[in-house]
Amino acid sequence: xxxxxxxxxxxxxxxxxxxxxxxxxxxxxxxxxxxxxxxxxxxxxxxxxxxxxxxxxxxxxxxxxxxxxxxxxxxxxxxxxxxxxxxxxxxxxxxxxxxxxxxxxxxxxxxxxxxxxxxxxxxxxxxxxxxxxxxxxxxxxxxxxxxxxxxxxxxxxxxxxxxxxxxxxx
Numbered sequence: 001x002x003x004x005x006x007x008x009x010x011x012x013x014x015x016x017x018x019x020x021x022x023x024x025x026x027x028x029x030x031x032x033x034x035x036x037x038x039x040x041x042x043x044x045x046x047x048x049x050x051x052x053x054x055x056x057x058x059x060x061x062x063x064x065x066x067x068x069x070x071x072x073x074x075x076x077x078x079x080x081x082x083x084x085x086x087x088x089x090x091x092x093x094x095x096x097x098x099x100x101x102x103x104x105x106x107x108x109x110x111x112x113x114x115x116x117x118x119x120x121x122x123x124x125x126x127x128x129x130x131x132x133x134x135x136x137x138x139x140x141x142x143x144x145x146x147x148x149x150x151x152x153x154x155x156x157x158x159x160x161x162x163x164x165x166x167x168x169x170x
Contacts, residue, residue, distance in 0.1 A: 001129075001133065001135075001143070001144070001145040001146075001149075002080075002143075002144045002145070003135060003141060003142070003143055003144075004080070004141065004142040004144070005138070005140070005141050006140055006141075007075075007078065007118060007140055007141060007142035008074060008075070008078065008118075008140055010140075012074055013120075013139070013140045016071065016120055016165075017120060017121065017139075019067075019071075020071075020091060020093075020120055020163050021120070021121065021161065021163060025047070026047060027045035027046065027047050027091075027093050028045060028046055028047065028048075029043065029045055030043065030044060030045070030046055031043050042103070043095075044092055044093060044094045044095070045092075045093040045094075045095075046090050046091060046092050046093065047065065047067070047090060047091040047093075048064050048065060048088075048089075048090045049063070049064065049065045049067060049068045049071060049072055049089040049090055049091065049165075050062070050063055050064060050065070050068055050072065050086055050088060050089040050090075051064060051087075051088040051089065051090070052088075061087075061088070068089070071091070071165065072086070072089050072165075072167070075116065075118055075142075075165065075167065076167070079116055079142075079144070079169075080144075081114065081144070083114065083169040083170060084169075084170055085169065085170045086167065086168075086169055087109060087111075087113055087168040087169060087170055088108070088109065088166075088167070088168040089165070089166070089167045089168070090165075090166055091163065091164070091165050091166075092162075092163065092164050092165075092166055093161055093162070093163050094125065094153065094155055094156065094161065094162040094163075095160065095161060096155075096156055096157060096158070096159060096160050096161070097155040097156070097157055098157065099157065100124075100125075100154050100155055100156075100157055101155070102128060102152050102153070102154050103152045103153040103154075103155075104152060105130050105150040105151065105152045106150065106151065106152065107147060107148055107149070107150060107151075108147055108166070108168050109147060109168055111170065112147070112148070112170060113147035113148075113168045113169060113170045114144065114145070114146065114147055114168070114169050114170070115143075115144070115145050115146075115147045115151075115166065115167070115168055115169075116142060116143075116144050116166075116167040116169065117142070117143040117144075117145075117164055117165070117166050117167075118141075118142050118143075118164060118165040118166075118167075119137045119138055119139060119140070119141045119142075119143070119163075119164050120139065120140075120163040120164060120165065121137070121139050121159065121161070121162065121163055122137060122138050122139040122159075123137045123156035123158055123159035123162050124136075124137075124156050124157060124158045124159075125137045125153070125154055125155050125156030125162045126153075126154040127143060127151055127152075127153065127154075128151065128152050128153075128154050129145075129149055129150065129151050129152075130149070130150040130151070130152075131149070134154070137156065137162055137164070147168060
């Protein structure tokens, strides 16, 4: 696991914030953070950038958003490791919750991959791993980890929204 602070230059990060935290960016509802637990507040919003247009929970695919080049390419160009394929890219938007009940542990994809998770804004939400390690949501921070590591979301209770960009690469 690797954490990189101040991952993007400030001016690029601010462009991301202005776009992705605006009322104009299109997000779509999904019921259940990793697998629905049946509670009313187990949901989030997303915007797919790259993936299989017929099944976004599986690898492979194509550019599916006009925002792909402006949002994904600056991140890919700064990753400190080599990769062969982008398997999936999406933006996640989590709404504030009354309590910080952890989501189900999960892996993003079944096949071998690396996760690059870019945090857009600071809040008290966290990414937690089955090993017990926790990573706080800090603006302009990149978290890189082996995609087979079980992880979960601890939702934020302070800020209205928590936004991150999730890339799965092989």
